[in-house]
Amino acid sequence: MLYHSPMQRIDHVFVLTGAGISAESGLGTFRDVGGIWATFDPSRLATPEAFARDPETVQAFYNARRQNLLAAEPNPAHRALARLEAGLAERSGRLTLVTQNIDDLHERAGHREVLHMHGELLKARCTACEAVAEVRADLTTADPCGACGCAGGLRPHVVWFGEIPFHLDVIEERLMAADLFVAIGTSGAVYPAAGLVGAARRAGIATREINLEPSDNAHLFDAADYGRASETVPRWVDGMLRHGPCAGP
Numbered sequence: 001m002l003y004h005s006p007m008q009r010i011d012h013v014f015v016l017t018g019a020g021i022s023a024e025s026g027l028g029t030f031r032d033v034g035g036i037w038a039t040f041d042p043s044r045l046a047t048p049e050a051f052a053r054d055p056e057t058v059q060a061f062y063n064a065r066r067q068n069l070l071a072a073e074p075n076p077a078h079r080a081l082a083r084l085e086a087g088l089a090e091r092s093g094r095l096t097l098v099t100q101n102i103d104d105l106h107e108r109a110g111h112r113e114v115l116h117m118h119g120e121l122l123k124a125r126c127t128a129c130e131a132v133a134e135v136r137a138d139l140t141t142a143d144p145c146g147a148c149g150c151a152g153g154l155r156p157h158v159v160w161f162g163e164i165p166f167h168l169d170v171i172e173e174r175l176m177a178a179d180l181f182v183a184i185g186t187s188g189a190v191y192p193a194a195g196l197v198g199a200a201r202r203a204g205i206a207t208r209e210i211n212l213e214p215s216d217n218a219h220l221f222d223a224a225d226y227g228r229a230s231e232t233v234p235r236w237v238d239g240m241l242r243h244g245p246c247a248g249p
């Protein structure tokens with residue numbers, strides 16, 4: 001049952017995370033000053049055309065990011081969201097977590113269900129047969145696919161510019177069933193993820209932004225917390241769990 005603000009019943013929370021939630025784990029964000037795209041040219045690294053033209057350079061970029069990820073640890077923000085997932089489930093509620101991140105820090109923090117709309121760095125996909133396999137070691141342009149045996153076609157299982165994100169149907173369905181939409185650590189610059197807050201608003205769903213500073217979409221949120229995710233997210237989660245289902249946005 002849904003009551004409108006200021007006192008609203010919240011059973012199903014929909015959280016969208018971005019690079020900002022992993023920044024304090026030592027993984028670079030993309031669009032901040034000094035971020036990954038300030039150092040590397042995305043058109044040379046994160047497009048299907050770049051992989052066709054220069055697979056060695058693309059593999060080397062993702063190999064380096066994979067090794068960084070394997071050395072990183074979840075931070076208090078990832079762990080707080082895993083607590084929220086468990087706490088909502090205990091009171092017959094639900095958390096839908098959609099992440100734009102390709103890291104596995106939500107999973108390592110104990111989160112049970114994570115929808116990776118931009119894919120996963122610790123997986124590789126065969127361009128010949130589409131089989132997906134776990135990968136932790138560096139990928140080379142000569143590696144054979146374990147499923148079909150074709151060599152040279154393994155690519156990072158991530159969504160590149162110009163490709164369609166994963167899980168869009170289930171994301172839309174879960175969003176429409178949510179009572180609260182929360183965006184954490186995302187700049188609101190990459191679509192379709194950046195369009196979710198507008199879709200939530202049009203459906204009458206309360207919205208909250210948790211970010212270091214106001215994002216491009218800040219005006220679309222009903223409530224906001226600004227600061228480091230390792231502090232703001234645990235504080236918000238503690239409030240949600242303390243107030244029970246009748247919390248504000």
Ligand code: NAD
Nearest residue numbers: 018019020023029030031100101102103185186187212229
């Ligand atoms: P982005 O780099 O565009 O924006 C990051 C946002 O996080 C910014 O608004 C910034 O102010 C905020 N931020 C930075 N440090 C923060 C902190 N300590 N606490 C809270 N917020 C903080 O990232 P985005 O919006 O996720 O962009 C989307 C694209 O970036 C996606 O395609 C995603 O796949 C990719 N990406 C993923 C990772 C990862 O997997 N860890 C890392 C970098 C980029």
Ligand code: ZN
Nearest residue numbers: 126129145148
């Ligand atoms: Zn194959």
